[in-house]
Amino acid sequence: MLDSKPTLETLLNHRSVRKYTGEPISDEMLTAILEAGRAVSTSSYLQAVSVVRVRDKAKRTAFRQISNNLSEDKYNNLIAQGKRLGHGYVEDCAEYLVFCMDAYRHHALADVNTDWTEVMLIGAIDSALMAQNMLATAESLGLGGVYIGSLRNDIQRAGELLALPKHVVPLFGLCLGHPDWDSKINQSQRPRLPLDVIVSTDTYQTPSDDVLSAYNDEVKAYYGGRGLELDWRAQIAETFGGDVRPFMLDYLQSQGFAKR
Ligand SMILES: Cc1cc2nc3c(=O)[nH]c(=O)nc-3n(C[C@H](O)[C@H](O)[C@H](O)COP(=O)(O)O)c2cc1C
Structure with a gap:
């Protein structure tokens, strides 16, 4: 069993971590994080969420461009000029997970109507709860992370990058990694x-x-x-x-x- 910090200590110590050491997350830790997400409560037992783990480097770069709100060309131009752009952590983190609300499986199994606003709320809530189980678990294991809502700057492109079918919508990303505690950016807690x-x-x-x-x-x-x-x-x-x-x-x- 992995060593982990107590829940309350973990939660009260939360801060977003945006700089990482570069060390990979062990398979054992990653599995524990994903299993903790899988175990979360879910509205009406519907399990209306999927997670896409983004490992491909080019896709990571594309996700960073989206978070920077830049087209590929503009992004490449600015990088070539040596400009400092934000959201480098989308590329640098050990793991980048994208949480998607997902009604695909419900359509595959039954004749259903999932175009009600209520279904969207169910999917968004299920996704957020699963993600937070995962982030809290990661933090309890000494890792850190930050959510990435800015993938919705170009949600269409985000969905295309992940080849999402109809009835699946990317909501936010989650960067995870070993925190670089020497970096100022990770040190303070926001009031x-x-x-x-x-x-x-x-x-x-x-x-x-x-x-x-x-x-x-x-x-x-x-x-x-x-x-x-x-x-x-x-x-x-x-x-x-x-x-x-x-x-x-x-x-x-x-x-x-x-x-x-
Ligand atoms: C759904 C969601 C989306 C977020 N999106 C981004 C993001 O795109 N980029 C980023 O740097 N931080 C993002 N954050 C992190 C927030 O900025 C951060 O949680 C907030 O400022 C509070 O800081 P703390 O987490 O360090 O306490 C996001 C947080 C949440 C919950």
Whole structure:
């Protein structure tokens, strides 16, 4: 049996790990991680999730291009100019897993309707739960990882790279590897909203402006410590302030999801 850290210690120590030593993950560890994902709870016993392990180097590069939101040509040009681009961890991590919500098997076995929005929610929830079982297991084994939602920058291309059939949609990736703890990028934990903001009893409690403002200041101080001029408000505005991947509904519908 592999040595692992206790659950609570593992979960409370979480931080995304974006720099790795390059050491591979042993077969024993990888199997333990995947089995822990397989054992997760699943809505109505539907098991509406599949995982694609991306080992091919060219595909890893393509996934990095997608995360950088760049076409292959633009990406190659910038690399040739020696420009520093983000998301190198998609290429460098020991394992890159893509989590897909999956209604393919249900169609193969039965005459079913999976174009309801509810089915999409089931698939997305099943995928997230399985992935988090895997990440928590990896962290308990001394590994680290980071989710990659930016594969949805070009979800169509992501699906094509993995040859996904209809009724299967790539939702996010997960990089895993041995953490390089000397790297600053892995060292700090991002401050979370206070417990009494995220948890209320019996009825939903709206947070006061003061509490939100205090948290915003805490995040600002956290980023300041990393030499960045950023706060939570700015980060929210950057993500939700404009169009948010507006092509998503078309893609989901083309794959047979969320038509009604
Ligand atoms: C579904 C999901 C998608 C994410 N996508 C990305 C991503 O594309 N790139 C990245 O660097 N981090 C990504 N992250 C990591 C988050 O930025 C990170 O979890 C968050 O900032 C909190 O930091 P922490 O995990 O270190 O506590 C993602 C996280 C989640 C849960």
